[in-house]
Amino acid sequence: MDYKYLNKMLSEMDKDLSSKGMSRREAMKLAGISGAGLLMGASDVAAMEKDQLPLKKSGINAKIVIVGGGLAGMSTAARLTLSIENPDITVIEPEKLSVSYQPGQTLVAAGIWDIDDIKFNRDDFVPEGTKVIADKVIDFDPTNNRVTTAKGQVVEYDYLIVATGLQLDFERIEGLEEAGRAYSSGDNTKLLDVLGEDTGICSIYTAEGSTKTWIEMQKYIEKAKNAKDGEKVKFLFTHPSTPIKCGGAPKKIMYLTNSRLKEAGARDNAELVFYPNGGAMFGVPEYHDAIVEQFKREGFDCHYRHNLVRVEKENKIAVFDAKWQEKGPYDPIMRDFEVYSKHEQVRVPYDFLHITPDAIAPREVAESDIGSAKGWVPVNKETLQHVKFDNVFAVGDIAQVPMGKTGGSVRKQYKVLVDNLISQMEGKKLESKYAGYTVCPLITSIGTVMLAEFDWTVKPTPLVPLDPTVERWIWWLMKVYALKPMTMYGMLAGRA
Numbered sequence: 143m144d145y146k147y148l149n150k151m152l153s154e155m156d157k158d159l160s161s162k163g164m165s166r167r168e169a170m171k172l173a174g175i176s177g178a179g180l181l182m183g184a185s186d187v188a189a190m191e192k193d194q195l196p197l198k199k200s201g202i203n204a205k206i207v208i209v210g211g212g213l214a215g216m217s218t219a220a221r222l223t224l225s226i227e228n229p230d231i232t233v234i235e236p237e238k239l240s241v242s243y244q245p246g247q248t249l250v251a252a253g254i255w256d257i258d259d260i261k262f263n264r265d266d267f268v269p270e271g272t273k274v275i276a277d278k279v280i281d282f283d284p285t286n287n288r289v290t291t292a293k294g295q296v297v298e299y300d301y302l303i304v305a306t307g308l309q310l311d312f313e314r315i316e317g318l319e320e321a322g323r324a325y326s327s328g329d330n331t332k333l334l335d336v337l338g339e340d341t342g343i344c345s346i347y348t349a350e351g352s353t354k355t356w357i358e359m360q361k362y363i364e365k366a367k368n369a370k371d372g373e374k375v376k377f378l379f380t381h382p383s384t385p386i387k388c389g390g391a392p393k394k395i396m397y398l399t400n401s402r403l404k405e406a407g408a409r410d411n412a413e414l415v416f417y418p419n420g421g422a423m424f425g426v427p428e429y430h431d432a433i434v435e436q437f438k439r440e441g442f443d444c445h446y447r448h449n450l451v452r453v454e455k456e457n458k459i460a461v462f463d464a465k466w467q468e469k470g471p472y473d474p475i476m477r478d479f480e481v482y483s484k485h486e487q488v489r490v491p492y493d494f495l496h497i498t499p500d501a502i503a504p505r506e507v508a509e510s511d512i513g514s515a516k517g518w519v520p521v522n523k524e525t526l527q528h529v530k531f532d533n534v535f536a537v538g539d540i541a542q543v544p545m546g547k548t549g550g551s552v553r554k555q556y557k558v559l560v561d562n563l564i565s566q567m568e569g570k571k572l573e574s575k576y577a578g579y580t581v582c583p584l585i586t587s588i589g590t591v592m593l594a595e596f597d598w599t600v601k602p603t604p605l606v607p608l609d610p611t612v613e614r615w616i617w618w619l620m621k622v623y624a625l626k627p628m629t630m631y632g633m634l635a636g637r638a
Contacts, residue, residue, distance in 0.1 A: 199227045202567045207299035209279045209289060211235025212327075213244075213633065214538025214552045215305030216267050220636030221560040223269040232299075233268070234291065236278040239327045240264045241634060242349055243626050245549055247326070248391055248585065251346040251355035252398035254622070260349060267634045279306075282510040284531045301563060304519050304536040306507055308387060308547070310347050311500040312336070316452035316461075323502070324348055326387075341455050342494045346395050347387070355496065359399055362494040366408035374413045378460055378492040380450045381418035384500040387539055387547045390582040390594065392416070392498040393423070393433065399494075400440055401588040414442050417462055417490075419449040425545065426596045429584075432611035436586055448488065450497065460495055464488045501547070503540060518542035523598075524575040526559045532566065535559050543578070544598055549625075550581035553633055579603060583621045591617035 156165075206222060208215045211233045223229050239261055246260035268274055277291035288298045312321035312333060321336035330348045337343045337354070342362060344355040366375040379396045386392075396414055403409040416437075423433040423444075437444060445464070452461035463485055470480035502508070503517030512534055514520040519536035520529045523543040528534035537555050539547045546555070554576055561574035578598030583591045590613040597603050604610040632638025 197224045199225060200564045200568060201227050202564065203228055203230065204300040204567050205230045205298065206232070206301045206303065206563075207289065207297055208233045208303040208305055209282075210305035210307055210538075210540070211237075211240045211264055211268075211274065212305065212307050212538070213241060213549060213629065214307070214556060215303065216241055216264070216269075217552065217633045217636060218303055218305060218537055218556045218559060219272050220267075220269040220634060221556055222563075222636075223271060224636050225560055225564060229271060231269070231271070232273045232275060232297065234275045234277060234279050234289070234297065235264060236276055236292075237325065237328045238264050238276075239349075241267045241630075242327050243629060244326050244349075245388070245629075246626060247346045247349055247352040248394045248398065249622065250349075250352040251344075251359070251395055252402060252588070253356045253360070254398075254588065257349060257353050260626075262630060267630075269636070278506075280506050282506070282512045284511050284528075284534055287533070300533065301567065302512075302531075302534045303559065303563070304507065304512060304534065304540055305538050306504050306540050308501045308539040309504050310345075311384075311502045312345075312497075314500050315450060315497070317455060318453055323504075324499075338455055342458060342492060343453065343455065343497065344495070345497045345499065346391060347499060355395065358494060359402060363399075363403055363406050363408055363412075365493065366403060366411040367406050369408075369411040373411065375408075375411060375493045376491060377412055377414045377494045377496075378490065379414070379416050379496045379498075380448075380460075381416070381420070381498050382500045383419040383449045384502065385547055386498060386501045388549075388582065389425075389547075390584045392418075392496070394585040395496055396442065397436075397440075397584075397586045398588065399496075400442070405588075409441075414440075415490075416442060416444045417448040417450065417460075418444070418446060421446045424594065426594070426600055426602060428602050428611055429592070429594045429596070432592060433584075436592075436613075451487070453495070453497075458492055458495075460490045460492050462488045462490060501539070507540060514542055516542065523578070524558075525562045525572045526555060526576060527562060527566070527572060535563055543576070545578060545580055545596070548580045548582060549629060549633075550579070550595075553638065554579050556633075583617060583625070585618070585621065586613045589615055589618050591621050593617045593620075 219231050241262045241264050243260040249255040250257050277293050279289045280292050281290040290296050309323040313319045321333045324330050324333045326348050330350045344358045345351045346355050381392045403412050422430045424430040447465040448462040451463045465485040468482045470482050472479050507513050508517030519540050520542045521536050526535050537559050538552050558574045558576040562572040565572050582594040584594050585591050592613045595603050602610045628638050
């Protein structure tokens with residue numbers, strides 16, 4: 143536990159609270175989370191560990207292999223070490239910075255954090271006794287219970303947990319094909335080279351890309367600040383046709399750009415336009431309605447059912463596939479009008495273009511026996527057990543579950559998975575259930591967040607008795623000060 147870091151975080155939070163005439167205890171009471179030990183701690187964060195009750199440990203023995211050592215994989219490894227007396231766990235992960243704090247990329251992109259604030263080394267978070275193979279799995283053989291790495295190492299297992307995460311498919315966009323596919327962490331120099339300098343193109347979906355986003359944002363805010371004769375600097379933000387990691391992120395960066403423009407006194411000289419592939423702002427109607435009102439208040443524009451398909455960097459043109467439906471002739475047999483689906487390509491000039499790329503499963507997963515037609519690992523959405531192979535489980539972004547690609551989802555999933563894996567090992571019924579809970583701290587300005595919590599009921603499911611559609615400063619404090627230490631020193635310790 144990095145007490146020095148945590149106490150520094152709490153000190154910074156206390157300064158912010160003090161400026162509002164509020165103590166940490168009063169703030170958490172207002173937020174309805176008085177039991178949050180980390181934030182309610184007195185002067186010493188170490189007290190948090192004393193409040194943790196030990197987990198009941200199973201005496202079962204088995205070789206467990208976890209493919210992927212990001213947040214989902216490493217948190218699961220940590221939880222297993224707390225739940226098995228003599229664990230035999232191997233994590234296969236090639237990226238040294240695999241546990242870096244991805245939710246912070248939005249804050250880096252807005253100049254609130256530096257990239258060093260989100261970089262964390264994989265080896266600093268390996269649970270005691272867990273073995274790490276610094277390589278990439280390229281072949282899954284679930285029939286023979288083994289995987290093969292890029293260097294040719296064959297690793298056998300009794301139980302397999304797939305936690306590879308997803309890839310960012312920039313190569314699907316015409317004009318950016320050479321960028322290929324990317325991961326959030328690691329060396330993305332190739333992607334940045336393809337996006338180019340002074341093109342206005344950026345994406346917060348990689349750590350290095352978040353730094354580039356802040357650089358590009360400042361350039362075009364300055365352009366807006368110096369605009370004359372009614373000139374409008376055009377800021378475009380896209381949302382693709384696939385499920386993505388953190389569905390609110392494309393809007394978060396839009397809201398933060400808006401805040402920075404206001405700070406610079408340049409908002410009147412800028413147009414901020416959102417181009418989502420879908421037909422709604424959010425899958426939960428209550429949050430959709432709230433966001434629509436926020437857009438009206440801030441003067442944002444939106445064009446639904448527009449999917450980015452091409453970028454002309456030289457001309458600074460974004461090309462979208464726009465879709466709509468038209469009513470056709472009346473069908474007397476069906477007693478209804480026919481409906482025709484239409485689409486056309488729409489060319490939109492831009493100054494600043496933030497791209498949210500399609501999210502896809504890594505090829506080695508999608509094209510293997512553990513994958514599915516859509517690429518993701520097909521699991522029972524409640525137990526997270528593979529639908530075909532009883533000794534295979536999946537967690538995090540790679541798992542084919544509805545609305546499950548957020549850190550908030552992982553926080554619920556990994557505990558369910560560990561409980562069910564141990565039950566499977568002991569020959570018991572899998573009784574732990576994931577109910578689909580997830581959360582999106584939707585940043586609406588520098589200083590406010592709408593905490594959108596929901597599950598498979600597609601209804602708001604707030605954990606505290608506050609209207610979840612209201613933007614609150616207290617949730618901003620939670621986003622900036624509390625969620626990172628909870629993730630890095632709570633989840634990755636197998637406890638939060």
